[in-house]
Amino acid sequence: MVSQKLSTEKVAFQLILHSGNARSLLMEAMRFARDNEFELAETKVSEAKYELNEAHRSQTSLIQNEALGTSVEFSILLVHAQDHLMTTITVKELTEEIIYLHKKIENS
Structure with a gap:
């Protein structure tokens, strides 16, 4: 049980790390x-x-383990990590739109 908990914590921190890196790059x-x-x-x-692909890779490992019968223990840290990932995905979509709009303004 301890190794599974550490593994979940490791994945949570990887999600936070890679999502944070991606968000900074998008800004x-x-x-x-x-x-x-x-x-x-x-x-x-x-x-x-x-960076987002790296975050997804970490997230996928949890999903695959759960699909194989290894349940993932609820953790505020994991919820926080998921929140970081989902927020950054939204920032990515908005950044792409903002870049498009800046290009359109520049070319008009």
């Missing part, structure tokens, strides 16, 4: 877009997508 992307530096903005979005 940078929006600042670059504001300055019409679209290539740099797109690079930051790509880097953020990599």
